[in-house]
Amino acid sequence: MKGTRNLTVLIILGIVLILGVWSCSGYNGLVKQDETVKNKWNDVQSSYQRRGDLIPNLVATVKGAAEFEKETYTQVALARAGQLKQAVNVPVDSLNTQRMQEIQKTSKEAMDATRAAINIAVERYPDLKATxxxxxxxxxxxxxxxxxxxxxxxxxxxxxxxxxxVRSFPTNIFAGIMGFKARPGFAAEAGSEKAPEVKF
Known part of the structure; x- marks a missing residue:
């Protein structure tokens, strides 16, 4: 009888230990994935920041090539840098489907404005194509x-x-208890399947 009780206690302790290790592993895995998501979002922001920093500097360098190009390149820089301010420094925790769509829309508008400025430049100054x-x-x-x-x-x-x-069983149980929720990703904006026209 005493041997059976000891065996039962050992089995229960073994199950509790296994569940504890499994819970810690599941939680740590979720934390790792959450941090990976945050890191990748930081990479997106870094790319947006690079674009916002690089394009005006490139434009400033190119402006020196010919005085008549000054106005056009300034328009390109302003179109790129001005409209991207909203997409930089957005905390990953504030991302939701609507915010992602706003960021994508802002990015698309900036790219469209840049293409328009480049097209205007090419129409005004055909020699730019050779520069x-x-x-x-x-x-x-x-x-x-x-x-x-x-x-x-x-x-x-x-x-x-x-x-x-987060959605897989049994990790979804711990995810729900610990407050881990599914996150939205980037999705294509309506009409983005059509390639924008660039005229030279």
Whole structure:
């Protein structure tokens, strides 16, 4: 009888120990994924900040190439830098579907404004197409947009991993108790499947 009681106590203690280790592991996994999501969002913000910092500086450099290009490049810099202020320094905890859409809309508006300014420049000054500095600016714009796209894709991948973990059984039990919730990722804006027209 005493041996059976000891065995029962050992089994119960073993189960409690296993559940405790499993709970800690599940919680730590959720924390790790949450931190990964925050890190990836910081990468997105860093890319936006890079764009906001780089484009005006590139434009300022290119402006020196020819005086008649001054007005056009200033418009490009203002279009890029001015409209992106809202997308930088957004805490990841404040992200929701509506805020993500606002950030995407702001980013799209900035890119559209830049394309429009470049198109106007090309129409006014056809020689700009041959300017090496102008070509470099276009390459930097493309590279910057590619960096932002990669950062967004990495962010969405981190969100996917995190959301899968938060929603999977039995981790979803601990996630609910500990306050971990699924997070929204970037989604394409309506009409974004159409490529914007760039005229030269």
């Amino acid at each position: 090496g500095n102008f070509s470099n600016l276009q390459a930097q714009l493309e590279g910057t947009e590619n960096r932002i796209n990669v950062a967004r894709n990495d962010f969405n991948a981190a969100i996917n991993t995190y959301n899968t973990k």
